[in-house]
Amino acid sequence: MKNEFIPYARQSISRADCNQMNRSLTSEFITRGPCVEKFEGEVARYCGSKFAVAFNSGSTALIAAFHAAKVNQFDRLISTPNTFIATIGSGIQCGASVTLVDIDPITANIDIEQVEQALSKRYSRGRPIVVPVHFAGVAVDIEAMDNLLKVPDALIIEDGCHALGSRYPNGRRVGCCDFSQMTVFSFHPAKTITTGEGGMVTTNDEELFHNLKLFRNNGIERSPPYLQEEPKPWYYEVHELTSNYNFTEFQAALGLSQLARIEEFIEKRRRLVAVYRKLLNGVPNISFLPEEYDSSTAFHLFVAKIDFEAYKTSRESVMEALYDEGIGTQVHYIPLYRHPCMIKILGDISSQFPEMERYYATALSLPLYFDLTFEDVERVVASLLKILNSGKSNNRSSRK
Numbered sequence: 001m002k003n004e005f006i007p008y009a010r011q012s013i014s015r016a017d018c019n020q021m022n023r024s025l026t027s028e029f030i031t032r033g034p035c036v037e038k039f040e041g042e043v044a045r046y047c048g049s050k051f052a053v054a055f056n057s058g059s060t061a062l063i064a065a066f067h068a069a070k071v072n073q074f075d076r077l078i079s080t081p082n083t084f085i086a087t088i089g090s091g092i093q094c095g096a097s098v099t100l101v102d103i104d105p106i107t108a109n110i111d112i113e114q115v116e117q118a119l120s121k122r123y124s125r126g127r128p129i130v131v132p133v134h135f136a137g138v139a140v141d142i143e144a145m146d147n148l149l150k151v152p153d154a155l156i157i158e159d160g161c162h163a164l165g166s167r168y169p170n171g172r173r174v175g176c177c178d179f180s181q182m183t184v185f186s187f188h189p190a191k192t193i194t195t196g197e198g199g200m201v202t203t204n205d206e207e208l209f210h211n212l213k214l215f216r217n218n219g220i221e222r223s224p225p226y227l228q229e230e231p232k233p234w235y236y237e238v239h240e241l242t243s244n245y246n247f248t249e250f251q252a253a254l255g256l257s258q259l260a261r262i263e264e265f266i267e268k269r270r271r272l273v274a275v276y277r278k279l280l281n282g283v284p285n286i287s288f289l290p291e292e293y294d295s296s297t298a299f300h301l302f303v304a305k306i307d308f309e310a311y312k313t314s315r316e317s318v319m320e321a322l323y324d325e326g327i328g329t330q331v332h333y334i335p336l337y338r339h340p341c342m343i344k345i346l347g348d349i350s351s352q353f354p355e356m357e358r359y360y361a362t363a364l365s366l367p368l369y370f371d372l373t374f375e376d377v378e379r380v381v382a383s384l385l386k387i388l389n390s391g392k393s394n395n396r397s398s399r400k
Contacts, residue, residue, distance in 0.1 A: 025250055039247075047183070053203075079098065079110065080101065100353070102355045128154045130154070130155070131156075136162055142156060184201050193265065214242070221237045221239045269370065308362070318387055
């Protein structure tokens with residue numbers, strides 16, 4: 001009997017989730033209603049921020065954050081190459097330039113010391129905007145990063161798309177925005193909680209909160225303090241040319257139901273990571289994030305760093321062989337500077353990132369999601385070690 005396929009990620013939808021969505025579909029509103037506002041409030045409360053604004057995707061939420069901060073062609077983004085293109089692509093669309101800095105070899109997060117070096121190079125115009133990514137759910141020390149920002153107009157916009165539920169070294173949750181202007185989250189199916197697609201921006205700044213809401217709904221303004229004419233029952237003004245990025249009521253209903261289970265989701269992921277650790281500890285030429293981060297991390301990914309050359313094979317061959325055994329894997333991430341669109345902007349700068357290059361050569365994301373069983377993890381590890389040690393993966397062709 002063929003084993004069921006194990007993907008690298010998968011959403012977990014319960015009967016309670018479905019019931020919540022069904023109730024929202026039979027309510028008076030199916031978009032821009034009270035459920036969206038309630039979900040925003042619950043995410044803000046959970047993270048410890050004053051405000052939260054929901055969007056139709058995490059990528060849109062990133063664009064909204066840069067737009068709300070009025071990022072322009074004079075500003076400079078400082079970020080990591082170990083992320084998805086939306087992290088900086090959103091700021092580039094606003095006209096900003098980009099400086100990428102290498103990663104910390106332990107966490108694969110942005111190297112804070114190199115951020116400090118990048119900040120020391122002042123431009124004559126514009127603001128430095130640091131965009132740290134909490135990779136795989138491991139929180140960057142934003143308080144330490146904030147201490148580096150000696151320029152009054154410098155900003156920190158956190159990409160927390162991997163990290164809802166993770167905690168900083170000071171114990172506060174990612175998204176509280178104690179030391180940043182905004183934090184962005186994603187509710188993609190691979191994330192800890194899902195709304196199908198969806199995103200959220202948290203902030204403590206009332207002006208940014210207003211700008212985010214304006215951006216979400218075609219730049220439409222109805223609130224009297226901002227109107228240029230006296231308010232009337234039908235009257236509104238368009239203050240910016242944006243688009244419709246609204247979040248639906250049934251997405252919010254799913255989000256509320258999922259958020260109620262977030263600690264359960266996080267705890268199961270941590271237990272799965274513990275099983276991976278137990279089974280892989282001591283295996284030659286395989287390493288992963290130090291255990292000291294486990295208690296504060298809401299794991300989005302479990303990345304094994306494998307010296308494929310030592311096993312006389314390639315990552316491509318191993319992934320192919322695992323797929324043939326019914327196991328999905330992924331690579332997080334292709335360095336941003338390797339993408340054609342970024343080469344056009346930055347040129348070929350691969351040699352400036354020795355740590356990112358070393359990490360990228362070894363990274364393999366193994367399956368991690370709530371419905372994954374401990375027996376599944378044992379099967380994944382057994383298959384991986386068999387393939388690495390048997391030479392089965394050698395000289396395999398690429399799956400198209």
